[in-house]
Amino acid sequence: MNMKTSGxxxxxxxxxxxxxxxxxxxxxxxxxxxxxxxxAIFAMSLNLIVGYTGLLSFGHAAFFGVATYVVIGLxxxxxxxxxxxxxxxxxxxxxxxxxxxxxxIRVKGIPFLxxxxxxxxxxxxxxxxxxxxxxxxxxxxxxMPPDFFGWNMGSDAIARYIVIxxxxxxxxxxxxxxxRSPLGSIFIGIRDNExxxxxxxxxxxxxxxxxxxxxxxxxxxxxxxxxLFNSYVxxxxxxxxxxxxxxxxxxxxxxxTVFGPAFGAALFLLLKNFISSYNEYWAFWVGxxxxxxVMFLREGVWGLVMKHFxxxxxxxxxxxxxxxxxxxxxxxxxxxxxxxxxxxxxxVAGAATGEQL
Amino acid sequence: MDFLVSQLLxxxxxxxxxxxxxxxxxxxFGLMNVVNLAHGSFFMIGSFTAFTLAKWxxxxxxxxxxxxxxxxxxxVLMERxxxxxxxxxxHLDQVLLTFGFIFVFGDICKYLWGPDxxxxxxxxxxxxxxxxxxxVLPKYRLFLVAFGVAVxxxxxxxxxxxxxxxxxxxxxxxxxxxAGIGINVPFLFGCIFAxxxxxxxxxxxxxxxxxxxxxxxxxxxxxxxxxxxVVGGMGSLKGALVAGLLVGAIDTFGKAYFPDYALFLxxxxxxxxxxxxxxxxxxxxxx
Numbered sequence: 001m002n003m004k005t006s007g008x009x010x011x012x013x014x015x016x017x018x019x020x021x022x023x024x025x026x027x028x029x030x031x032x033x034x035x036x037x038x039x040a041i042f043a044m045s046l047n048l049i050v051g052y053t054g055l056l057s058f059g060h061a062a063f064f065g066v067a068t069y070v071v072i073g074l075x076x077x078x079x080x081x082x083x084x085x086x087x088x089x090x091x092x093x094x095x096x097x098x099x100x101x102x103x104x105i106r107v108k109g110i111p112f113l114x115x116x117x118x119x120x121x122x123x124x125x126x127x128x129x130x131x132x133x134x135x136x137x138x139x140x141x142x143x144m145p146p147d148f149f150g151w152n153m154g155s156d157a158i159a160r161y162i163v164i165x166x167x168x169x170x171x172x173x174x175x176x177x178x179x180r181s182p183l184g185s186i187f188i189g190i191r192d193n194e195x196x197x198x199x200x201x202x203x204x205x206x207x208x209x210x211x212x213x214x215x216x217x218x219x220x221x222x223x224x225x226x227x228l229f230n231s232y233v234x235x236x237x238x239x240x241x242x243x244x245x246x247x248x249x250x251x252x253x254x255x256x257t258v259f260g261p262a263f264g265a266a267l268f269l270l271l272k273n274f275i276s277s278y279n280e281y282w283a284f285w286v287g288x289x290x291x292x293x294v295m296f297l298r299e300g301v302w303g304l305v306m307k308h309f310x311x312x313x314x315x316x317x318x319x320x321x322x323x324x325x326x327x328x329x330x331x332x333x334x335x336x337x338x339x340x341x342x343x344x345x346x347x348v349a350g351a352a353t354g355e356q357l
Numbered sequence: 358m359d360f361l362v363s364q365l366l367x368x369x370x371x372x373x374x375x376x377x378x379x380x381x382x383x384x385x386f387g388l389m390n391v392v393n394l395a396h397g398s399f400f401m402i403g404s405f406t407a408f409t410l411a412k413w414x415x416x417x418x419x420x421x422x423x424x425x426x427x428x429x430x431x432x433v434l435m436e437r438x439x440x441x442x443x444x445x446x447x448h449l450d451q452v453l454l455t456f457g458f459i460f461v462f463g464d465i466c467k468y469l470w471g472p473d474x475x476x477x478x479x480x481x482x483x484x485x486x487x488x489x490x491x492x493v494l495p496k497y498r499l500f501l502v503a504f505g506v507a508v509x510x511x512x513x514x515x516x517x518x519x520x521x522x523x524x525x526x527x528x529x530x531x532x533x534x535x536a537g538i539g540i541n542v543p544f545l546f547g548c549i550f551a552x553x554x555x556x557x558x559x560x561x562x563x564x565x566x567x568x569x570x571x572x573x574x575x576x577x578x579x580x581x582x583x584x585x586x587v588v589g590g591m592g593s594l595k596g597a598l599v600a601g602l603l604v605g606a607i608d609t610f611g612k613a614y615f616p617d618y619a620l621f622l623x624x625x626x627x628x629x630x631x632x633x634x635x636x637x638x639x640x641x642x643x644x
Contacts, residue, residue, distance in 0.1 A: 056449045103628070107635050110392050113452070114587050118627045121580065125620035240580070244456065251453060281468060287460030291439065294454045 008176075011259075019165050027157045034161050036269050037168040038226050040262035043249035044175055045218035050247070051255030052179055053211040054191030055105075056113045059120030061242035062100065063093040063216040065233075066123065067223030069134060072233040075143045077133070082146035082153070086224035090217060097216020098209065105208040108194075120243060127235040139234030143227070153228055160229055167225045168262075171218055175258045178214070187211050248286065251293050254300020263302040362492035364613050370498050370567060372605025373505025377560030378582035379589065380512060380597040381553025387529040387592020388549050390448045391440065394455040396557055397579030398462035399428040403558025404570040405466055408475045417480035417566075425558035431462070432554030436547050444543075459575065467572055477565030501563055508559070509598055516594060525549060529592045581608065584627045590640025600638060 022033045046060045067089035074080040074088060100119045104112055127134040134140065144154065151159035178184045186207050189197045198204050227233060236242070245268065253264020268286065275282035297304060382396050407424030411417055435458060443451050479497040486495045516522035527535040528545050536542040561574070568574065585604045589596025604623055611619030630637060 056452065103632055107631060109448070110386070110390075110452070110591075111587070111631055111635050113392070113449075114583060115628065115631050117580075118584070118624050118631070122621060122624045122628070125624065129617050129620065240576070244459075247453070247456065281464045283460040284464035284468075287457045287464070291454060291457035291461070294450060294457060295439065295442065298450070 016169075019169075023158055023161060030157050030161050032269065032273060034157075034164045034229055036266045037164050037262075038222050038229060039246070039249065039269060040265040041168055041171045041222035041225065042219055043246050043253070043261035043265045044171060044258065045215045045222065046246045047250045047255055047258070047261040048175065048178075048187070048215040048218070049211055050250055051257075051261070052184065052191060053187045053208060054194075055108065055208065055212070057104075057116040058113050058240070058243050058247065059100075059116030059118070060215070060219055060246050061238055061240070062116075062120035062123045063097050063219035064223040064226070064242065064246075065127070065238035066096055067093040067220035068227040068230075068233045068237055069127065069140075071224050071227035072140050072143045072231070073133060076140045082143075082228050086228065089224040089227065090220040093220025093223060094213060094217040097219075098213045101209045101212035101216070105205055105212060117240065117243070120238060121240060124235060124238040124240070127238050134235060135233075137235050139232055141232055143231040145228055145231055154231060164225050164229060167221055171221060172258065172262065175218075179258055183207075183210070248290050250300075251290060252301060254297075254303035256299050256303050257306065260300045260302035263305075264300060267301060359490060359492035360613075362490055363494065364609055366492075366494055366498055366502070368606040368609035369502045369505075369602070370605075371609055372602035373502055373508075374560050374564050374568075374578070375582055375585045375605055376505055376598050376601030377508060377556050377563075378578055379585040379601055380509075380594055381549075381556040382582055383586045383589065383591055383593060383597045384525070384529070384549050385553045386586065388525060388532065389440075389451075389546050391451045391455065392583075393550075393553070394452060394579070395435070395458035395462060396455075396553065396582065397575030397577075398459055398466075399432060399554040399557035400561035400564070400578050401466055401570075401572075401575040402428040402431060402462060402561070404477070404561035404565045404574065405470045405475070406558070407562040407565055408470070408477050408570050411477050417478065420477065421559070421562050424562045425555045428558035428561075429551045429555040432551045433547060436550040440550075441543065441546075463572065463575060470572075472572055475565075475570040477562070477570060479566040497566055501567065504563055508556070509594075512556075512594060521545075521548065581623060584623050586637075587627050588630045588637055590637025593637065593639040596637055596639035 019033075023030055025033075042060070042064050045063075046057065049055045049057055049060075067086075070089040070092045071082060071085035074085040075082055080088075100116070104115045104119070107115060128136055130136075131138075145160070146153060148159045148163055153160045153163065179188070186197070186202060189202070190204055190207060190211075194204055223237075226237075249264035249268045250261045251264065252267050253262065254260030271286055271289070272282055275285055279285075293300060299307070378396065378400060381399075382393060385391055385393050385396075403425050406427050407420035410420035410424050414420065439454055439458075440451055443454060483497040483500050486493045487499070488494070514522075516525060524535065524540050524545055525548075527538075527540060528542055532542055535545075560578075561570075564578075581604055585597060585600045588604065589598075589600030604626070607622050607626060608619060611622045615622075634640075
């Protein structure tokens with residue numbers, strides 16, 4: 001239909017090739033890539049509420065961390081297999097997100113940010129103090145990763161990697177379809193103009209809760225994979241810092257696209273690994289780049305790449321690639337056979353209120 | 358009894374520090390709709406600056422008198438260069454921007470002062486303690502409470518009696534109308550941002566002899582200060598004072614009597630207030 005549909009298939013294939021080639025780089029590289037993929041899931045899940053629904057959450061670590069705790073906790077205390085644990089972990093974070101979401105969506109803007117943070121800090125405090133179950137700051141050790149078709153995930157880095165890649169690609173494809181589905185366009189509608197969505201007759205609160213719960217579920221997938229990857233968990237995983245890191249990943253990569261936050265996660269972790277190896281002030285540089293992105297590169301590094309990459313493919317209409325969400329809502333309205341002018345109005349309204357995250 | 362009295366003093370001390378932090382946070386939010394996530398950084402910068410000044414001069418009062426200047430200067434620059442260009446954008450963008458500054462300020466402090474825990478020595482006149490009803494009350498802590506009260510009174514006089522204070526109140530109530538009747542709102546934003554940073558820095562300075570000066574103190578004070586701001590109501594000075602004392606008391610007594618649950622209490626307080634009264638105890642509902 002436009003440059004993005006035509007660019008998506010080759011892009012996806014290029015990504016798959018990269019993921020297939022990664023094991024050739026040795027176990028150290030594989031470890032870094034695995035970690036990047038896990039945090040990419042986490043960042044993409046946060047972006048569903050931050051970038052697509054327009055709700056700024058600073059407590060997303062809660063859902064990631066709870067899943068990790070459930071997997072490791074069930075394994076260490078009850079000897080339950082990591083696979084069952086992973087399912088339980090995802091269910092736990094989904095349920096938790098639905099529960100916390102019910103309270104959080106009653107408010108919006110800054111109070112929403114504060115409330116998400118307060119809930120996640122409550123969980124952090126629980127993990128810190130309930131030492132008999134969580135191990136507190138010392139954490140839980142002794143988790144036995146399960147087998148994957150005969151390969152043990154604890155001893156075989158490639159087995160771990162394959163499981164993580166499957167998880168990552170599933171989440172990526174799911175989100176790609178979600179944001180292009182009618183449900184996804186409702187989320188985008190809430191972001192761009194909540195009042196109008198309400199006026200049209202959408203139960204906005206219910207859809208916010210759905211977005212929040214899906215995001216929690218996906219974060220849980222990331223958290224469960226992290227448990228299988230790391231075999232260890234401590235209270236740090238629920239800390240505010242991790243929610244903040246995820247926010248940095250989203251902004252670095254760009255909140256306007258599904259893949260942006262994944263790219264941001266790669267950028268963030270590579271910066272962290274490489275800058276910190278010869279300069280202890282890596283946080284400074286991350287902060288500087290983050291500030292730069294907020295001020296001048298709101299579409300993120302990935303958004304910038306796509307803008308220039310997109311121009312190469314599309315000679316029809318350059319303005320379409322100017323703003324990702326612009327063309328997205330446009331495509332949505334095409335598929336719903338709304339009129340052209342209606343979609344234009346919606347986008348203009350969103351831009352005027354400045355809520356286009 | 359003596360335990361109770363000394364805990365009461367500790368809770369007042371913590372309450373006053375929280376008040377100094379959240380008064381600025383709250384005014385900045387009330388006026389600019391920006392939650393300054395880097396507010397704890399000013400607390401830390403003030404504390405470190407005062408440590409250096411106290412070491413050079415050997416005098417706590419000089420450190421207190423001048424230690425807040427670099428933090429206020431940093432705030433002015435931050436507001437002018439970084440936040441101002443974003444006024445036309447979503448408030449959430451401005452919040453994100455201040456989030457980035459936590460890392461920048463944190464590492465600048467790390468570069469300048471290193472990772473060691475520093476201690477600002479209290480002034481000689483305030484060393485030692487007095488004994489009331491069997492409780493040992495350090496003089497410095499008593500001074501700190503009095504100092505907090507003095508700051509609260511001065512701030513109240515400034516807001517209620519001065520011309521700029523009246524402009525600030527007008528801006529908190531309705532920034533658009535305030536701009537419409539000729540108040541220079543961007544100038545006001547800069548003033549309040551600097552004032553808030555100076556208050557936080559002063560808090561960090563007087564906290565130095567009690568809590569120590571170290572990397573990471575920014576986040577440690579930021580989260581309870583947030584809770585105070587939310588509970589008290591964004592934009593309300595009275596709210597910052599009342600909620601500061603309340604959170605200070607809950608945290609101190611909680612840690613003394615129920616050490617396992619103290620952390621929960623203040624978060625629970627915040628959750629309950631946000632759900633029952635999203636504007637906070639003394640906050641105004643904005644149209």
